[in-house]
Amino acid sequence: MIPFEYRRAADAREAVATVAARPDAVFLGGGTNLVDHMKLGVATPDMLVDVSRLPLTEVEETPGGGLRIGATVRNSDLAAHPLVRQRYPALARALLSGASGQLRNAATTGGNLLQRTRCRYFQDVTTPCNKREPGSGCAAIGGWDRHHAVLGASELCIAVHPSDMAVGLVALDATVHVLGPDGARTLPLADLHRLPGDAPERDTVLAHGELITAVELPPASxxxxxxxxxxxxxxxxxxxxxxxxxxxxxxxxxxxxxxxxxxxxxxxxxxxxxxxxxxxxxxxxxxxxxxxxxxxxxxxxxxxxxxxxxxxxxxxxxxxxxxxxxxxxxx
The missing domain is CATH 3.30.390.50 (CO dehydrogenase flavoprotein, C-terminal domain)
Structure with a gap:
């Protein structure tokens, strides 16, 4: 195990400031993806900032009749929430389609959105991968490509995004609330993730230190x-x-x-x-x-x-x- 520092954030602003100040620091939510990658040597952060205990655990109705979902709401709790099941069944079904019950009990809303590809070459540090090591090549091109992209790929990366929940949220026109070193901002969830282009190592448009604090669903219809x-x-x-x-x-x-x-x-x-x-x-x-x-x-x-x-x-x-x-x- 490569040594790393662990800190538990007292609030969202402290978490953001701590990660923003360290180029190799990352946020830790449920850890269902990050910890696996640390074990494999795919991720080598020098600091983990634990945000799993931040008070972002509520699913609340918005004044217009939508829902605001805190970033640390567990996938299992969100799938079982009565308002999600009644008003947004696509989201409930997407959540229940993902992983196992045990993983859904640990995984968070924000972490689910930020999980990385399950491409076998990305997870194998003995193979070239532009997403893991920019400029090294893409072993999937010309390799085992059964699970890979047919839309929006580039000559540098043909990996696919693994989240079920994110697909449901995009179809429901969800938005994402983000807190960063320069303050808070909101963006359509459909614009959160990037196509690979010439920078496949960047999964999202988030800058280093930006933290997802909530996801908001529009009024039910x-x-x-x-x-x-x-x-x-x-x-x-x-x-x-x-x-x-x-x-x-x-x-x-x-x-x-x-x-x-x-x-x-x-x-x-x-x-x-x-x-x-x-x-x-x-x-x-x-x-x-x-x-x-x-x-x-x-x-x-x-x-x-x-x-x-x-x-x-x-x-x-x-x-x-x-x-x-x-x-x-x-x-």
């Missing part, structure tokens, strides 16, 4: 109450998504799509908001033909490799199935 999440994986549990789809659908009395939100998991370096598919569907009949046209429009930009070409038809069929189920559920 009939559309959010009829939201859904579906995860396709290689085994029934304890597996990351090959493809996942979160969607919320609003259909008028004439069977026309008024509004729709769709996000995909397992296909890109970040939770993928399916904006092209949404544009195709708004004003179109809520019918299988429309759903397939929308999925094809979204996936037209896919770039596949020998091992992951199956993800395109899998994503198409999963998207169609979720939208079809949401349409039938309202009848």
């Amino acid at each position: 009939d559309m959010t109450r009829r939201s859904a999440y579906r995860k396709v994986r290689e085994r029934a549990s304890y597996a990351f998504a090959l493809v996942s789809v979160a969607a919320a659908l609003d259909v008028d009395d004439d069977g026309v799509v008024r509004d729709v939100r769709i996000a995909l998991g397992g296909v890109a370096h970040k939770p993928w908001r399916a904006a092209r598919a949404e544009d195709v569907l708004r004003g179109a009949p809520a019918a299988e033909e429309s759903f397939r046209l929308a999925a094809d429009a979204e996936l037209a930009a896919a770039e596949v490799r020998d091992g992951n070409a199956y993800k395109v038809p899998l994503a198409r069929n999963t998207m169609v199935a979720v939208l079809r189920d949401l349409t039938e559920a309202r009848r």
